[in-house]
Amino acid sequence: MARLLRSDLALVANWVAPGSAVLDLGCGDGALLAFLQEEKGCRCVGVELDADNFLASMDNGVEVIQQNLEEGLAMFADHSFDCVLQLQSLQMVQHTEAMLQEIGRIAREGIVTFPNFGHWTHRLAILKGRMPVSKSLPYQWYNSPNLRFSTIEDIKALARASGFDIVECIALHEGREIAMMPNLFGSLAMLRLARHAPLQAQR
Amino acid sequence: MHVVTSEIIEFNEPLKLRSGAVLAAYHLAIETYGRLNALRSNAVLVCHALNASHHVAGVTEEGETGWWDNMVGPGKPLDTERFFVIGVNNLGSCFGSSGPASINPETKKPYGADFPLVTVEDWVDVQARLLDRLGIDRLACVIGGSLGGMQALAWSMAYPERVAACVAIASTAKLSAQNIAFNDVARQAILTDPEFHGGHYYDYGVVPSRGLRVARMIGHITYLSGDDMAEKFGRARSGTDLQYGYGVDFEIESYLRYQGEKFSRYFDANTYLLITKALDYFDPAAAFEGDLSRALANTRARFLIVSFTTDWRFAPAQSRAIVKALLDAKRPVTYAEIDAPHGHDAFLLDDLRYHNTVRSYFAGLRRELNL
Numbered sequence: 279m280a281r282l283l284r285s286d287l288a289l290v291a292n293w294v295a296p297g298s299a300v301l302d303l304g305c306g307d308g309a310l311l312a313f314l315q316e317e318k319g320c321r322c323v324g325v326e327l328d329a330d331n332f333l334a335s336m337d338n339g340v341e342v343i344q345q346n347l348e349e350g351l352a353m354f355a356d357h358s359f360d361c362v363l364q365l366q367s368l369q370m371v372q373h374t375e376a377m378l379q380e381i382g383r384i385a386r387e388g389i390v391t392f393p394n395f396g397h398w399t400h401r402l403a404i405l406k407g408r409m410p411v412s413k414s415l416p417y418q419w420y421n422s423p424n425l426r427f428s429t430i431e432d433i434k435a436l437a438r439a440s441g442f443d444i445v446e447c448i449a450l451h452e453g454r455e456i457a458m459m460p461n462l463f464g465s466l467a468m469l470r471l472a473r474h475a476p477l478q479a480q481r
Numbered sequence: 482m483h484v485v486t487s488e489i490i491e492f493n494e495p496l497k498l499r500s501g502a503v504l505a506a507y508h509l510a511i512e513t514y515g516r517l518n519a520l521r522s523n524a525v526l527v528c529h530a531l532n533a534s535h536h537v538a539g540v541t542e543e544g545e546t547g548w549w550d551n552m553v554g555p556g557k558p559l560d561t562e563r564f565f566v567i568g569v570n571n572l573g574s575c576f577g578s579s580g581p582a583s584i585n586p587e588t589k590k591p592y593g594a595d596f597p598l599v600t601v602e603d604w605v606d607v608q609a610r611l612l613d614r615l616g617i618d619r620l621a622c623v624i625g626g627s628l629g630g631m632q633a634l635a636w637s638m639a640y641p642e643r644v645a646a647c648v649a650i651a652s653t654a655k656l657s658a659q660n661i662a663f664n665d666v667a668r669q670a671i672l673t674d675p676e677f678h679g680g681h682y683y684d685y686g687v688v689p690s691r692g693l694r695v696a697r698m699i700g701h702i703t704y705l706s707g708d709d710m711a712e713k714f715g716r717a718r719s720g721t722d723l724q725y726g727y728g729v730d731f732e733i734e735s736y737l738r739y740q741g742e743k744f745s746r747y748f749d750a751n752t753y754l755l756i757t758k759a760l761d762y763f764d765p766a767a768a769f770e771g772d773l774s775r776a777l778a779n780t781r782a783r784f785l786i787v788s789f790t791t792d793w794r795f796a797p798a799q800s801r802a803i804v805k806a807l808l809d810a811k812r813p814v815t816y817a818e819i820d821a822p823h824g825h826d827a828f829l830l831d832d833l834r835y836h837n838t839v840r841s842y843f844a845g846l847r848r849e850l851n852l
Contacts, residue, residue: 336841
């Protein structure tokens with residue numbers, strides 16, 4: 279059975295090498311991991327806290343660990359995966375920098391996607407004096423699960439400071455790639471990261 | 482309701498136990514549910530915990546419902562219309578299999594304290610012989626809660642080629658010091674009962690029921706969560722006035738005494754001692770310098786590990802240690818941490834998320850094994 283993916287997930291899937299070991303932090307219903315397992319022969323593990331998503335992942339045939347990402351990733355050993363995915367959940371984690379470092383500890387490659395706070399509609403909303411509410415940030419400031427708000431340039435800077443090279447960066451809006459002024463016109467950012475520094479014994 | 486009957490299966494090949502002792506012959510009480518398919522590929526072995534038995538599901542002629550009837554049966558999470566389910570009473574227990582209360586063929590009297598200690602691994606060896614007898618090479622799944630989960634884990638390590646999936650619920654790869662401590666208090670209650678007679682109480686026509694009652698009361702406290710107990714009993718009084726004596730003032734006292742009393746009427750004291758020791762001894766990582774991932778490295782099963790947030794007897798941290806060891810060994814594992822209020826006992830109770838997790842797992846197993 280061939281699986282179909284949302285456009286952003288299809289782009290992520292393109293970045294994952296066939297046969298690699300993939301850890302997905304906040305794997306949702308597990309559709310992407312199921313695709314990677316079946317179509318690309320990957321060994322996949324998902325992490326998901328939400329009970330309904332957890333069951334959906336099981337039903338998608340994905341191995342899934344029910345855990346709160348805020349409790350840390352001690353469950354996963356150094357270099358135990360080839361690639362760690364964190365798709366639209368990095369902004370919900372309190373310790374963004376520590377999370378990026380953990381991704382680098384567990385795998386050589388990371389793929390993160392997140393809403394771009396620098397999208398022009400968001401900037402305009404702020405200019406008008408209100409916090410933005412949009413398709414990519416569909417919450418009010420007081421009930422949003424998102425704890426961190428960043429632009430694409432912000433996250434690139436943090437990723438570099440956390441020991442990653444930025445291999446690719448794509449901005450999307452409504453499923454289409456934005457080539458011109460991505461930090462202004464892209465509402466969703468996708469970063470493909472490769473750890474440049476060797477693991478240090480500082481931990 | 483479907484009436485189930487048990488069978489007794491005799492074994493005459495001598496069994497060498499981990500203790501060094503040899504049992505020349507023994508028998509096992511079993512029950513089965515569902516139908517073994519033509520390929521003999523749909524068998525599921527259910528391993529029981531401390532005080533349960535081979536009577537897993539359905540109702541006996543005497544009207545007794547199986548201990549996991551909410552989980553196992555037609556259309557239930559472990560669906561007996563799809564799987565052939567085997568329940569077996571463990572060696573040393575007291576519900577029909579050979580144990581301390583059985584007659585020792587050498588003395589023609591009950592074994593009593595002479596029945597050898599058995600370990601979790603011994604049980605698994607015996608269960609493997611049972612499967613040989615039933616003509617089953619490979620289990621679709623071995624599943625158990627608590628001590629039953631230990632057996633499931635031991636199966637995956639001892640007979641990797643014979644297990645497709647291993648489900649360990651509210652279990653652990655080794656008891657904590659606190660767990661062993663609780664077990665020893667329970668054993669001391671039995672061992673110091675004047676009617677224990679060094680384990681040969683059958684010869685005196687008595688049972689150390691005071692010891693058993695206390696042992697069960699202690700155990701029961703550890704199976705419930707503090708919140709659960711507070712909600713069920715709080716400080717509710719059994720009568721209106723305090724008695725200013727040592728009788729029952731509070732509902733919780735009355736409940737625990739009732740549970741202890743009931744237990745002491747059907748459970749064998751020597752079996753309680755033996756099974757708690759088997760719990761204490763289980764530590765498969767010990768042979769690998771404490772490295773559980775090395776102990777699990779040769780397994781071939783996929784795993785489902787389940788814990789309950791309020792279980793402090795076999796806490797989620799103990800399940801997470803198993804999951805970490807499996808991940809380190811690159812073995813396929815799914816881990817569910819069920820938010821449930823009922824402590825260790827949750828593994829026996831109805832909980833939709835828990836049951837749906839097990840249901841999904843067996844559905845996945847059916848897809849994988851074409852059942």
